[in-house]
Amino acid sequence: MLTEELPKTYDFASVEKRWLDQWDDSDFYFEKSSKKPQYVIDTPPPYPTGKLHIGHALNWVYMDIIARYKRMTGFNVMFPQGWDCHGLPTEVKVEETHHITKNDVSREEFRKMCRELTIENITRMRQSLRTMGFSVDWSNEYITMEPYYYAKTQLSFLRMLKAGYIYQDEHPVNFCTRCETAIAFAEVSYYDGETLLNFFDFDGVEIATTRPELLAACVGVAVHPDDERYKSLVGKTLRVPIFGHDVVIIADDAVDMTFGSGAVMICTFGDKTDVFWWKKHHLPLRKALTTKGTMTSICGKYEGMPSKECRAAILADMKELGILKDQKKIEQRVGGCWRCKTPIEILSERQWFVKVNGGEIVKAAREVKWYPEHMLQRLENWAEQMEWDWCISRQRLFATPIPVWFCDKCGELILPDEADLPVDPTIEKPKHACPKCGGTEFTGEKDVLDTWMDSSITDLHVTGWDGSGRPPYFPAQIRPQGHDIIRTWAFYTILRSVALLGEKPWDGILINGMVLGEDGFKMSKSRDNVIGPEDVMGPYGVDALRQWAASGSSTGQDILFNWNDVVAASRFQTKMWNIVRFSLMQIKKESPVPESDAPSTLIDRWMLANLSKTISEVTGAMEDYLFDKGLKTIRDFAWNVMADEYLEFVKGRLYSEEPSRAGAVYTLKTTLDALCTMLSPYIPFFAQECYHHLSDGKRIIDHPWTTFSYVDEDALRDGDLIVNIVSLLRKYKHDSGLALNAPLGNVTIYTPSHDIDDSGDLGRTVNAEVVWKAEEQALEKKVGEVVFNKSVVGKTLRNKAGAFMTAVNSLSDADKITPPASILIDGEEIGIPDGAWTTSYIYSVSGESVDVIMLDNVMITIKRT
Numbered sequence: 001m002l003t004e005e006l007p008k009t010y011d012f013a014s015v016e017k018r019w020l021d022q023w024d025d026s027d028f029y030f031e032k033s034s035k036k037p038q039y040v041i042d043t044p045p046p047y048p049t050g051k052l053h054i055g056h057a058l059n060w061v062y063m064d065i066i067a068r069y070k071r072m073t074g075f076n077v078m079f080p081q082g083w084d085c086h087g088l089p090t091e092v093k094v095e096e097t098h099h100i101t102k103n104d105v106s107r108e109e110f111r112k113m114c115r116e117l118t119i120e121n122i123t124r125m126r127q128s129l130r131t132m133g134f135s136v137d138w139s140n141e142y143i144t145m146e147p148y149y150y151a152k153t154q155l156s157f158l159r160m161l162k163a164g165y166i167y168q169d170e171h172p173v174n175f176c177t178r179c180e181t182a183i184a185f186a187e188v189s190y191y192d193g194e195t196l197l198n199f200f201d202f203d204g205v206e207i208a209t210t211r212p213e214l215l216a217a218c219v220g221v222a223v224h225p226d227d228e229r230y231k232s233l234v235g236k237t238l239r240v241p242i243f244g245h246d247v248v249i250i251a252d253d254a255v256d257m258t259f260g261s262g263a264v265m266i267c268t269f270g271d272k273t274d275v276f277w278w279k280k281h282h283l284p285l286r287k288a289l290t291t292k293g294t295m296t297s298i299c300g301k302y303e304g305m306p307s308k309e310c311r312a313a314i315l316a317d318m319k320e321l322g323i324l325k326d327q328k329k330i331e332q333r334v335g336g337c338w339r340c341k342t343p344i345e346i347l348s349e350r351q352w353f354v355k356v357n358g359g360e361i362v363k364a365a366r367e368v369k370w371y372p373e374h375m376l377q378r379l380e381n382w383a384e385q386m387e388w389d390w391c392i393s394r395q396r397l398f399a400t401p402i403p404v405w406f407c408d409k410c411g412e413l414i415l416p417d418e419a420d421l422p423v424d425p426t427i428e429k430p431k432h433a434c435p436k437c438g439g440t441e442f443t444g445e446k447d448v449l450d451t452w453m454d455s456s457i458t459d460l461h462v463t464g465w466d467g468s469g470r471p472p473y474f475p476a477q478i479r480p481q482g483h484d485i486i487r488t489w490a491f492y493t494i495l496r497s498v499a500l501l502g503e504k505p506w507d508g509i510l511i512n513g514m515v516l517g518e519d520g521f522k523m524s525k526s527r528d529n530v531i532g533p534e535d536v537m538g539p540y541g542v543d544a545l546r547q548w549a550a551s552g553s554s555t556g557q558d559i560l561f562n563w564n565d566v567v568a569a570s571r572f573q574t575k576m577w578n579i580v581r582f583s584l585m586q587i588k589k590e591s592p593v594p595e596s597d598a599p600s601t602l603i604d605r606w607m608l609a610n611l612s613k614t615i616s617e618v619t620g621a622m623e624d625y626l627f628d629k630g631l632k633t634i635r636d637f638a639w640n641v642m643a644d645e646y647l648e649f650v651k652g653r654l655y656s657e658e659p660s661r662a663g664a665v666y667t668l669k670t671t672l673d674a675l676c677t678m679l680s681p682y683i684p685f686f687a688q689e690c691y692h693h694l695s696d697g698k699r700i701i702d703h704p705w706t707t708f709s710y711v712d713e714d715a716l717r718d719g720d721l722i723v724n725i726v727s728l729l730r731k732y733k734h735d736s737g738l739a740l741n742a743p744l745g746n747v748t749i750y751t752p753s754h755d756i757d758d759s760g761d762l763g764r765t766v767n768a769e770v771v772w773k774a775e776e777q778a779l780e781k782k783v784g785e786v787v788f789n790k791s792v793v794g795k796t797l798r799n800k801a802g803a804f805m806t807a808v809n810s811l812s813d814a815d816k817i818t819p820p821a822s823i824l825i826d827g828e829e830i831g832i833p834d835g836a837w838t839t840s841y842i843y844s845v846s847g848e849s850v851d852v853i854m855l856d857n858v859m860i861t862i863k864r865t
């Protein structure tokens with residue numbers, strides 16, 4: 001039997017808790033032996049900060065909608081949950097929490113502290129993901145700091161090293177001297193700043209520089225080959241002030257003759273142009289900065305000073321020597337560390353690199369279907385502007401170790417056996433003597449891998465890569481991710497997939513936007529515009545949060561957080577609950593509910609044809625990952641078509657004992673089942689609660705996606721006509737001062753082209769005796785009363801107004817309709833003012849007078865009782 005009457009209000013808190021307690025993890029496991037087609041989602045592993053932010057909620061809602069929809073459409077879905085553990089933020093947090101720096105404790109001790117913090121944070125975030133009802137496949141959880149995962153990172157490193165994709169080199173790289181590590185280009189974030197441009201006398205040539213502290217690293221002066229001022233100097237040397245070493249003057253087209261004096265100092269390295277000239281002109285290398293950002297021994301008396309202090313000291317010394325000529329403020333784009341904003345330096349150090357072949361990556365990226373399509377452009381642009389290879393070594397601790405040693409005797413690079421992975425070369429030793437010299441003393445590589453080296457193989461990991469061949473589930477079907485990490489995560493993943501398997505990593509990539517604060521700015525504590533998922537879930541529930549995320553914007557667009565959207569989501573649930581509650585009471589009265597009767601009543605057929613249209617629209621939106629469109633279509637249908645129109649029509653029939661009642665019940669039940677199904681990827685708790693009551697305790701997750709189809713063009717056309725007639729008759733009642741439920745009298749509807757049988761629904765809806773006639777009806781039309789516009793008549797005719805009105809009333813019908821220019825009153829010709837009256841018509845059918853409403857070629861006559 002169907003369950004009891006539903007409570008009046010929907011209590012999201014108790015419903016959400018009840019279903020969370022009953023759902024089982026195993027409901028969402030990917031089945032290895034399944035015969036169903038696979039649908040593997042290469043989910044983004046969040047950084048375990050301990051807290052999910054609203055952007056995560058958006059991203060996970062998208063993924064959960066996909067996962068649930070794909071399961072319902074017959075796929076074997078893998079929705080894994082990963083954790084991208086390694087990296088600086090955790091190291092910094094550990095340093096803060098324990099009031100230490102990484103150098104105060106042993107390498108192992110520090111890594112252990114990072115690990116413990118990470119586990120705590122993951123535990124908290126796991127709980128949040130569960131609370132939000134995400135149907136994660138916990139049997140496919142992965143944690144990148146665990147040996148089973150980073151062994152794969154190391155394996156991928158070795159494979160790419162052997163294939164010539166990875167090399168080590170002393171090469172200029174972006175470096176954060178606060179974090180004391182190299183960083184990749186993708187990790188440099190740019191901002192606007194102001195700095196001083198200093199003009200000084202450089203052995204007789206005026207030079208302008210923003211980096212006087214790098215004077216010790218000066219290795220040349222560049223001028224433009226066409227610059228008449230310096231032509232004779234090219235190839236000669238200049239003596240560097242203060243430091244006294246000689247540098248050569250080179251000519252290069254890239255010099256801007258109009259900047260400063262047109263002569264530029266080349267230092268190793270002030271910026272990317274310096275690197276370019278240094279390489280092109282084979283200049284020597286002079287390192288003025290240590291990896292800690294202090295001055296090196298070549299800086300003489302400035303050695304050991306932090307660079308900022310050195311800058312001030314050198315400028316003071318230049319002033320004293322009388323060589324500082326001028327200073328002026330200029331604006332500057334500054335590249336900073338993504339993590340700590342410290343301006344990056346370019347330092348030449350021995351590092352490990354991955355070769356970047358932009359063409360190869362773009363080619364694979366084009367074989368992936370991008371949602372939305374234009375996001376591909378971002379990757380292409382990035383690939384085009386890549387000038388340097390990807391620097392993958394980091395001088396940190398909490399990361400995947402680079403699994404190599406160096407022979408102490410001959411320097412040979414020693415690799416571990418793949419079977420021995422993972423290894424930490426700072427603790428373990430090679431199993432064999434040096435193949436080159438037989439030496440047995442080794443030094444392990446202390447550098448570790450960039451975290452993106454872990455996370456760019458998530459796709460390989462979830463598809464089952466172990467190095468033994470093509471992974472069993474490769475490629476994944478979809479990669480969902482934010483547009484902010486296209487140039488990192490998407491780019492590197494494609495690079496690695498191409499390098500290791502020679503193919504694109506996924507069939508499709510779905511890009512989500514960022515969530516902005518209510519004020520339109522990026523959420524930040526300093527702006528006080530941060531809203532967390534819990535702020536929404538607390539007062540409105542998980543499903544309202546999920547609806548907000550799904551409906552906020554089209555996929556790929558940024559979303560402005562807006563409380564109105566949350567309130568609208570919550571209202572929709574209230575409305576839906578009322579629909580279900582009312583319908584359920586009606587369905588319960590009909591026992592058993594007819595299962596497959598094709599309803600014969602017009603408005604039922606109209607409803608089912610609309611439902612069928614809605615289902616195919618929603619299904620199309622789901623297939624294209626247009627979640628906002630899908631949800632909007634469902635909401636519009638439920639609210640407008642079902643609640644405002646259909647239920648109003650069938651109420652009368654449902655309260656009656658007529659045999660056509662069963663058709664209405666069948667239609668209600670069919671529609672609600674389909675609505676629960678379509679809503680369940682969006683609002684699984686609400687859909688489950690409704691379906692539980694409608695289905696005698698069944699689970700919506702066991703229900704396949706609805707394929708209900710009902711095509712009936714005639715019903716759509718005639719039903720729409722009835723809907724329009726109802727709204728016209730309601731307006732008529734309103735204009736005539738009748739209550740909406742007051743009896744209206746006899747309504748005859750003339751539909752000249754065809755017969756319509758509404759089974760009495762229209763009459764019951766507007767409380768009238770309705771007759772349909774498939775014929776054209778001749779209408780007698782007479783001019784009725786003249787209605788004077790008193791203000792016009794009174795104002796222009798004053799004391800003659802009375803006589804005027806009498807005269808008008810005795811005009812012919814034709815003159816009443818089209819007034820003459822003047823009228824005779826007591827023998828005097830008076831001009832008729834504009835708008836003095838309007839004329840109404842009296843209609844009658846077969847001599848009986850009626851009110852008439854026309855709707856295209858359909859005529860509605862009303863004979864009031």
Ligand SMILES: [Zn+2]
Pocket residue numbers: 176177178179180337338339340341342
């Ligand atoms: Zn930094």
Ligand SMILES: [Zn+2]
Pocket residue numbers: 407408409410411412434435436437438439
């Ligand atoms: Zn050796």
